Amino acid sequence: MRFAVVQFGGSNCDRDTHHVLAEVCGVETDLVWYKDGLQQPYDAVVLPGGFSYGDYLRAGAIAARTPVMQDILRHAKEGRLILGICNGAQIGSEAGLVPGTFTLNAYPKFISRHVHLRVENDTSPFTSAYRKGDVIKIPIAHKEGRYVAPPGVVETLNREGRVAFRFCDEEGQVTPESNPNGSVENITGILGGSACNVMVMMPHPERASETVLGSDAGIRIFNSMITHIEQHG
Ligand SMILES: NC(=O)CC[C@H](N)C(=O)O
Numbered sequence: 001m002r003f004a005v006v007q008f009g010g011s012n013c014d015r016d017t018h019h020v021l022a023e024v025c026g027v028e029t030d031l032v033w034y035k036d037g038l039q040q041p042y043d044a045v046v047l048p049g050g051f052s053y054g055d056y057l058r059a060g061a062i063a064a065r066t067p068v069m070q071d072i073l074r075h076a077k078e079g080r081l082i083l084g085i086c087n088g089a090q091i092g093s094e095a096g097l098v099p100g101t102f103t104l105n106a107y108p109k110f111i112s113r114h115v116h117l118r119v120e121n122d123t124s125p126f127t128s129a130y131r132k133g134d135v136i137k138i139p140i141a142h143k144e145g146r147y148v149a150p151p152g153v154v155e156t157l158n159r160e161g162r163v164a165f166r167f168c169d170e171e172g173q174v175t176p177e178s179n180p181n182g183s184v185e186n187i188t189g190i191l192g193g194s195a196c197n198v199m200v201m202m203p204h205p206e207r208a209s210e211t212v213l214g215s216d217a218g219i220r221i222f223n224s225m226i227t228h229i230e231q232h233g
Helices: 014-024 068-077 087-094 151-159 219-232
Strands: 002-007 028-033 044-047 081-085 101-103 111-119 135-142 146-148 163-168 187-192 198-201
Touching: 002 014, 014 028, 014 219, 044 068, 044 087, 068 081, 081 087, 081 219, 087 101, 087 187, 087 198, 146 187, 151 187, 163 198
Parallel strands: 002 028, 002 044, 044 081, 081 198
Antiparallel strands: 101 146, 111 135, 111 163, 163 187, 187 198
């Protein structure tokens, strides 16, 4: 089993994500510079957080148009796992890996704090280590993290079980007050791909993967991916 973490100019969560995968989860993980492309088939590719190309134009817009994305789109088509975290989520949506887009927060400032998420789907390759309804504590750090999509798209996401996470309060209530950035229906984790083999999310699971960081609730995302690969090859 081999993971890749793709580094773009301006990525800044690449090494944290590599640390969690390689040192905490113990899986072989390559840091791949975007210009090198994916030189081999990977079981899973992670697009890490950061400020690729300074968030110019729109966050993720420039990275989404680099040639390595063709390799990543091909990996997604082949059913391999793709996880986009924060700026990686923005890049993934810009590249069309999931419907909808991430735009300026409702209160248009950078927000960096812990939030709570409710797990909405516990059968996907990214969320099987949770139970539906679990409430997890995890950090966010973004300015362009408000998920928006047309009503018909949101309806399809709901109907097909493609909402992985919603912002909620400590008790798991999904309310406008527990929505830090104004995302539609508090959605912040979206499943894409024909077999839900793509997930993008604004919160940072790699920053919640060791108890010393205040929460290890995020590691179950990486563990779910590892279990899925072990079971499905
Ligand atoms: N932590 C990150 O990945 C930064 C997110 C992003 N570029 C934003 O501010 O919207």
